[in-house]
């Protein structure tokens with residue numbers, strides 16, 4: 001059976017080339033056009049002999065994603081891509097699986113928000129992806145092709161990559177690492193690890209393992225990757241009610257792992273904090289956030305709560321009450337986020353480094369927490 005060549009890192013490709021009885025340097029001659037020029041046919045690799053190209057096409061294919069739809073935001077410089085996957089659901093071969101990827105262009109940056117899973121089984125109450133359940137993990141090729149297809153469709157080179165799309169990246173760990181290795185390889189996409197952020201909901205031991213892996217000599221190119229921890233509440237009880245898996249991943253353990261990450265890699269930690277008015281914005285919350293801000297060098301991204309087309313359960317059920325027929329999405333965001341500016345001002349007064357994340361793409365359901373594909 002033919003294999004998708006986009007699934008392999010350069011060291012893996014070197015082994016493959018050896019198996020095919022070719023010289024090691026040939027691997028680079030294949031890898032670079034695949035990941036820098038995003039070629040679709042082996043015949044486009046002119047630097048290798050015809051006989052080797054033939055051998056490659058007998059054993060491999062270049063399997064990218066097909067773009068089904070590109071939604072353009074009318075209010076923000078944001079595009080959402082709907083991709084169909086080349087491989088169907090393993091349980092149900094008839095089902096064509098789809099994923100979403102977002103390109104946000106602002107202040108001279110082009111940030112691509114990448115998905116790592118089709119759906120997600122963490123089930124966060126505020127997240128449309130979580131409401132889909134998990135279909136399957138994405139292959140390495142399916143993770144990297146999201147970026148390549150966005151580049152092909154827009155002609156824009158990404159300045160930043162964020163693993164904040166559909167899925168929990170640490171639940172697809174092997175392919176997360178492989179995709180990061182390809183992106184940061186100087187013979188691959190060649191993007192600096194300083195420009196990559198991996199977001200996680202916080203799963204026991206995973207941040208520690210990630211820190212250890214990034215510190216390995218062979219992973220030098222990954223060293224400066226940032227971790228963004230989706231905190232959303234400093235209270236274990238509240239966190240459990242909105243993030244079901246946090247019952248097994250207590251905040252004290254995650255804080256310990258984040259400290260370990262900082263000490264090992266000297267990379268600032270980012271905390272993601274969706275503002276839930278009346279739920280995580282009390283004076284006690286602010287006190288706890290202040291204490292946390294002193295633990296290791298860090299910054300806080302405060303994210304407005306974005307509406308999703310699903311019924312919300314406790315404690316977020318209070319946000320179901322908005323009469324959506326009567327308000328446009330901008331008003332809806334401000335109604336959902338009453339007191340947000342005041343909350344940010346209070347955090348800043350405590351010398352906490354705070355950024356307000358924009359709601360780019362909210363009109364096309366491309367903002368934080370809104371990605372979902374109902375197949």
Ligand code: SF4
Pocket residue numbers: 120121122123124127128129130131165166167168201
């Ligand atoms: S927020 Fe992340 S971890 Fe939670 S359900 Fe959504 S995709 Fe999964």
